Amino acid sequence: MISRTTAGAFVALVFVLASCAPSSAVMVVSRNEEVSIGKQVEKDVIKQYGGVYNDPAMNARVQRVGRQCAAVSTRTDVTYTYKVLNSDVINAFAAPGGPVLITKKLVQVLNTDDQLAFVLAHETGHIAAQHGRKAINRAVLAQGIASLLLRKAGESAKIGVGIMYTLYDRGYSREQEYEADSYGALFMTRAKFNAEGGVKALAKLGMRREKGVNKYLSTHPDVPDRISRIARAYGITPEREQALIKEAQTEK
Numbered sequence: 118m119i120s121r122t123t124a125g126a127f128v129a130l131v132f133v134l135a136s137c138a139p140s141s142a143v144m145v146v147s148r149n150e151e152v153s154i155g156k157q158v159e160k161d162v163i164k165q166y167g168g169v170y171n172d173p174a175m176n177a178r179v180q181r182v183g184r185q186c187a188a189v190s191t192r193t194d195v196t197y198t199y200k201v202l203n204s205d206v207i208n209a210f211a212a213p214g215g216p217v218l219i220t221k222k223l224v225q226v227l228n229t230d231d232q233l234a235f236v237l238a239h240e241t242g243h244i245a246a247q248h249g250r251k252a253i254n255r256a257v258l259a260q261g262i263a264s265l266l267l268r269k270a271g272e273s274a275k276i277g278v279g280i281m282y283t284l285y286d287r288g289y290s291r292e293q294e295y296e297a298d299s300y301g302a303l304f305m306t307r308a309k310f311n312a313e314g315g316v317k318a319l320a321k322l323g324m325r326r327e328k329g330v331n332k333y334l335s336t337h338p339d340v341p342d343r344i345s346r347i348a349r350a351y352g353i354t355p356e357r358e359q360a361l362i363k364e365a366q367t368e369k
């Protein structure tokens with residue numbers, strides 16, 4: 118049993134959190150709309166990235182690691198899927214409402230399951246935190262309440278797909294990337310992966326700066342900062358962090 122004072126403080130805290138969070142905006146994009154927009158975006162990205170890569174072993178690995186992250190996600194009202202894109206560009210992407218996509222090249226770079234888990238858990242985190250859905254929601258609300266009430270079926274889907282293309286090109290905000298890292302770290306721990314894989318995965322992504330090849334880096338900035346945050350969150354010392362970065366550099 119909690120005392121009245123504690124309960125009051127708790128309610129006040131929830132209120133403060135709710136009023137600070139951008140999610141306090143009215144949510145007008147339904148889960149079904151989010152899922153259907155996500156499916157459309159996924160289809161287009163697959164087409165743009167040379168289709169799905171049909172390597173049974175690689176697909177099995179990505180799905181196994183992905184499902185382990187999905188199973189411990191804080192968001193349970195969507196179905197997470199994990200697919201490999203037939204592309205030599207380094208990138209990973211989360212569409213709203215469940216689909217996670219990762220390129221064959223990035224899977225090859227992430228040569229341990231701990232490293233792969235970090236990237237997949239991070240993308241799963243974007244979906245769990247509903248970053249895509251919130252961006253679509255903001256765009257729909259920006260159209261004004263009148264057009265919102267009058268909007269025809271499919272209109273918000275069109276707006277949604279458009280806004281997701283922009284996000285796909287520029288990435289989410291820095292705060293949302295940090296948030297996805299926090300979710301990713303949580304899911305990794307819950308699924309019993311080694312957090313050091315996160316430091317190594319980011320170190321590898323930061324190293325591969327080839328223009329045009331590393332799309333991930335242009336949509337996920339501040340890699341050194343993210344490495345330090347992850348390391349601190351796990352109690353990895355600065356010395357160990359440096360050692361892990363060195364190790365990552367000698368791996369393929």
Ligand SMILES: [Zn+2]
Nearest residue numbers: 243294297337
């Ligand atoms: Zn991200």
